[in-house]
Amino acid sequence: MSSQADPKAREQAAFEPRIVALVCTWCTYAGADLAGTSRLRYAPNVRIVKVPCTGRIDPLFVLKAFEGGADGVLVSGCHPGDCHYTSGNYHARRRWAIFRRLLEVTGIDERRLFFSWVSAAEGQKFADLVNDIAEKVRAAGPFERTNPARRRP
Amino acid sequence: MNALETLRADAARLLREGRAKVVIGYRTRGKERAPVFITDASGAGSLVYDAACRQNLAAYLRKPEVRARRPAAVVASPPVMRSLVLLAAESQIGEGDVVVLAVGPPGEGGGEGVYHGALTLAETARLLKEKYALLAPRPEVLDRIKSLAAMSAEERAAFWSEALAKCTRCYACRAACPACYCTVCIVEKNVPQWISTAARPHGNYAWNLIRAFHAAGRCTGCEACEAACPQGIPLMLLNVLVAEEAAEAFGIKAGYDLDAEPLIGSWSADDEEDFIR
Amino acid sequence: MKIVDVDKLSDLAAALAAKGYRIVAPVRDGDVVRLKQWKRGDEIDLDAFTVNSVKDFLMPASEVIGRYALDGDDFAPEAVAAEAPKTVVLGVRPCDAAALAVLDAVFNWDYADAFYNARRAATTIAALACRQADEQCFCTSVGGAPDSTAGADAILRPADGGKRFIVETLSEKGEALVAAAGEVVQEGEAAADAVAEVPVRFDAAALAARLAENFESPLWQTLSLACLGCGACAYACPTCHCFDIQDEGTRRESVRLRNWDSCGFGLFTQHAGGHNPRPDQAARWRQRVMHKFLYFAERFGRLACSGCGRCARLCPAHVSMAESCAALMAARKAAKR
Numbered sequence: 001m002s003s004q005a006d007p008k009a010r011e012q013a014a015f016e017p018r019i020v021a022l023v024c025t026w027c028t029y030a031g032a033d034l035a036g037t038s039r040l041r042y043a044p045n046v047r048i049v050k051v052p053c054t055g056r057i058d059p060l061f062v063l064k065a066f067e068g069g070a071d072g073v074l075v076s077g078c079h080p081g082d083c084h085y086t087s088g089n090y091h092a093r094r095r096w097a098i099f100r101r102l103l104e105v106t107g108i109d110e111r112r113l114f115f116s117w118v119s120a121a122e123g124q125k126f127a128d129l130v131n132d133i134a135e136k137v138r139a140a141g142p143f144e145r146t147n148p149a150r151r152r153p
Numbered sequence: 154m155n156a157l158e159t160l161r162a163d164a165a166r167l168l169r170e171g172r173a174k175v176v177i178g179y180r181t182r183g184k185e186r187a188p189v190f191i192t193d194a195s196g197a198g199s200l201v202y203d204a205a206c207r208q209n210l211a212a213y214l215r216k217p218e219v220r221a222r223r224p225a226a227v228v229a230s231p232p233v234m235r236s237l238v239l240l241a242a243e244s245q246i247g248e249g250d251v252v253v254l255a256v257g258p259p260g261e262g263g264g265e266g267v268y269h270g271a272l273t274l275a276e277t278a279r280l281l282k283e284k285y286a287l288l289a290p291r292p293e294v295l296d297r298i299k300s301l302a303a304m305s306a307e308e309r310a311a312f313w314s315e316a317l318a319k320c321t322r323c324y325a326c327r328a329a330c331p332a333c334y335c336t337v338c339i340v341e342k343n344v345p346q347w348i349s350t351a352a353r354p355h356g357n358y359a360w361n362l363i364r365a366f367h368a369a370g371r372c373t374g375c376e377a378c379e380a381a382c383p384q385g386i387p388l389m390l391l392n393v394l395v396a397e398e399a400a401e402a403f404g405i406k407a408g409y410d411l412d413a414e415p416l417i418g419s420w421s422a423d424d425e426e427d428f429i430r
Numbered sequence: 431m432k433i434v435d436v437d438k439l440s441d442l443a444a445a446l447a448a449k450g451y452r453i454v455a456p457v458r459d460g461d462v463v464r465l466k467q468w469k470r471g472d473e474i475d476l477d478a479f480t481v482n483s484v485k486d487f488l489m490p491a492s493e494v495i496g497r498y499a500l501d502g503d504d505f506a507p508e509a510v511a512a513e514a515p516k517t518v519v520l521g522v523r524p525c526d527a528a529a530l531a532v533l534d535a536v537f538n539w540d541y542a543d544a545f546y547n548a549r550r551a552a553t554t555i556a557a558l559a560c561r562q563a564d565e566q567c568f569c570t571s572v573g574g575a576p577d578s579t580a581g582a583d584a585i586l587r588p589a590d591g592g593k594r595f596i597v598e599t600l601s602e603k604g605e606a607l608v609a610a611a612g613e614v615v616q617e618g619e620a621a622a623d624a625v626a627e628v629p630v631r632f633d634a635a636a637l638a639a640r641l642a643e644n645f646e647s648p649l650w651q652t653l654s655l656a657c658l659g660c661g662a663c664a665y666a667c668p669t670c671h672c673f674d675i676q677d678e679g680t681r682r683e684s685v686r687l688r689n690w691d692s693c694g695f696g697l698f699t700q701h702a703g704g705h706n707p708r709p710d711q712a713a714r715w716r717q718r719v720m721h722k723f724l725y726f727a728e729r730f731g732r733l734a735c736s737g738c739g740r741c742a743r744l745c746p747a748h749v750s751m752a753e754s755c756a757a758l759m760a761a762r763k764a765a766k767r
Contacts, residue, residue, distance in 0.1 A: 059362075059363065059366055060339075060347050060348070060359070060363065063358075063359050063362065063363070064347070067355050067359065068680070080422065080426070081422075087420065090420035090421075090422070090424070091417075091418075091420055093420065093424050093426055093429070094403075094416070094417060094419070094420050094424055095417060096428075096429070097398070097402055097403075097424065097425060097426075097428070098366065098369045098370075098395055098398055098399065098416070098417070099366055100428065101394055101395060101398050102362050102365055102366060102391060102394070102395060103362070104306075104309075105298070105301055105302070105309060105313075105390075105391070105394055106309060106310065106313040106358070106362065106391075107306045107307065107308075107309040107310025107311075107313060108306070108310075109306045110428070111306065114430070115428055115429040115430065116429060116430040117429060117430070129430065146306075146307050146310050146311075147310070148310040148313055148314050148317075148354070148358050149355055149358045149359065150354070150355060151349070151353075151355040151678070152353075152354065152355070153494070153497070153678070153679065153683065153684075153685040182748055182750075183565045184565075185748055186748070187656065187747070187748035187749075188656045188747055188748065190655050190656070208746065208747065208748075212658060213658075216655075216658075216711070217710065218651065218655060218710065218711070218712070219655070319459075319464075321491050321661075321665045321690065322491070322661070322689075322690075323660050323661040323662045323664075323665045323692070324660045324661060324695075325658075325660040325661070325662040325744075325746045327660065328658035328659055328660035328746060328747075329658060329660075329746045329747075336696075337697070341697050346676075346678075349676075349678055350674065350676055350689055351491075351492040351676060351678070351687050351689045352491035352492045352689065352690070353492050353687075356492075377746070380746065381660075381662070381746030383462075383481050383662050383665075383666060383744040384462065384464075384481060385459065385460050385461045385462040385481075
């Protein structure tokens with residue numbers, strides 16, 4: 001029996017992950033911009049949400065993305081020491097270390113939640129990162145049915 | 154005089170001498186222990202302390218009616234002592250606002266109980282470091298967290314979906330917790346409404362996770378939240394998980410140091426980042 | 431008389447399920463016993479006090495009452511019907527059954543609530559007379575009794591030392607239930623067991639007058655000092671019915687929800703302008719007691735409390751409605767002397 005006849009395999013093959021990226025303005029967003037202007041090709045599955053600084057990212061933003069149906073979330077900002085606001089990313093790093101544990105123990109783990117430092121000069125890194133994340137989330141499959149945070153009216 | 158008699162005598166004396174305007178302790182009510190607010194020395198005889206005392210009395214220090222009666226003497230077991238030190242570290246109470254009637258954990262002292270005296274916050278912090286530095290979560294809780302870690306992500310999601318489906322959003326957990334003293338809670342903010350107030354899966358998930366996050370580095374393991382939950386939700390699994398992470402990754406254990414920096418509000422250049430690409 | 435053996439309870443449930451009833455019964459769930467949808471294999475525990483009441487199945491904690499599709503400026507409401515499957519709630523204590531009259535009155539007062547009424551009409555209440563009470567029970571103080579049939583469609587009376595139940599039908603729904611049960615309910619003889627003794631703790635009629643005179647009493651401060659302002663009591667209470675309407679959605683679709691609310695919450699009466707007419711827990715506790723024992727009685731001719739005691743059992747701060755009422759009565763007596 002061909003794998004295409006199996007409904008689950010078909011669903012998997014047709015699955016285009018929806019990934020939300022919460023990125024800081026000064027580094028990662030600029031890096032993503034550079035990827036674009038450099039005409040680097042990368043997976044179209046990422047919806048970018050621009051915030052001034054990763055320090056602005058409340059864990060609720062991550063929850064909201066999953067609540068709204070994201071299959072994966074990327075959170076990315078300036079490398080430590082390079083934050084445009086000096087220490088916003090240090091605050092963020094602490095928060096992420098704790099919050100990812102809560103998400104992990106409740107079923108949202110490293111197959112769906114990603115953190116990175118991408119600078120304004122790292123267009124290639126951004127493209128490679130998105131490609132890799134898209135593949136990982138694609139492999140993890142649609143999150144719709146097993147997502148504990150999902151809002152289902 | 155045994156420990157309980159000494160505690161009662163101290164409580165009466167504090168009230169008589171005006172060194173406390175109210176003594177907050179536990180009294181017997183049938184099979185349970187209810188909170189009691191004693192304002193006259195003659196009432197001190199109703200004070201009791203044993204394993205059935207599950208409320209964290211430090212939670213009352215956020216009530217304006219109680220704050221109006223400072224100095225308040227509070228009967229405090231080690232987790233409650235830690236809560237009082239935490240509240241002081243977070244500038245919610247100051248030396249002179251409370252007298253800590255420090256008792257050992259139930260069962261210490263061969264069943265008779267141990268009473269350490271009427272202490273200041275500084276003395277309480279010292280006592281905690283000297284005698285109760287190694288307070289650990291219950292083994293059953295740690296075991297359950299280990300077995301959760303061994304499950305697949307889907308199994309974990311299913312476990313919590315079932316556990317949190319019972320949540321009715323009564324906020325008894327929040328009410329019972331001394332670390333939850335915000336006058337307007339995040340769930341009560343509605344411009345915008347970040348967390349759904351409905352007792353539905355997404356709202357319950359968000360509420361319980363965010364509450365555990367807001368208690369990160371601040372939970373003193375009193376278990377009052379889990380005791381308060383009318384539905385029997387295993388809240389300590391989330392709280393202990395985060396407390397263990399705070400201790401292992403950042404060396405922070407809430408309620409031992411009056412000058413402690415908050416876990417989430419502070420940072421170090423050396424904080425771990427092996428999970429960040 | 432009709433009887434059913436206690437060890438045939440699961441068979442009774444199964445027989446009713448086979449006839450299309452959704453079965454709700456007190457089921458052990460970890461450390462608590464909860465009224466929940468029963469399935470084969472669940473252990474029915476009729477002796478325990480459940481953490482929730484029948485209210486959960488008539489006025490759920492969160493209910494969809496409206497759905498809207500949105501498309502730019504276009505707004506299309508969709509009809510929403512209450513989910514009201516044919517249900518039997520087995521083992522309802524008489525206090526919970528009597529409490530239904532309060533919900534019936536409120537949801538058919540100035541407006542007939544289609545959602546509540548649909549569920550109510552589809553639900554058969556099979557009450558269970560109480561052989562045991564605990565210190566928190568006070569049904570007899572509010573005009574109830576451990577074997578009252580008020581609000582019930584049928585009642586199971588423990589008999590022969592708890593080995594069986596005498597089944598008494600009280601309405602058409604009750605008769606339909608027994609008919610659907612088939613052979614599990616048999617004809618026979620049994621001797622009803624003694625019913626629980628529930629001492630009267632206060633005089634509810636006198637309390638109403640006492641409350642009217644004591645609005646400004648400092649006793650409210652003392653009685654409410656332990657209260658931490660959560661919603662555990664209101665949500666567990668079979669008569670409490672306050673709700674909050676919330677709209678949730680995206681730019682494309684939205685639902686309107688009716689969620690439970692509690693007068694114990696600090697923000698319950700918060701005005702948009704910043705004023706709060708019940709600014710402290712004393713005012714909120716006073717309102718809670720007076721609503722149940724005075725205002726509701728004035729408006730509907732019955733108390734909004736059935737003496738089930740759940741509030742006191744579940745309160746994280748061990749506040750007790752009955753204790754407050756008794757204290758109010760005692761205080762006035764003291765003042766008179």
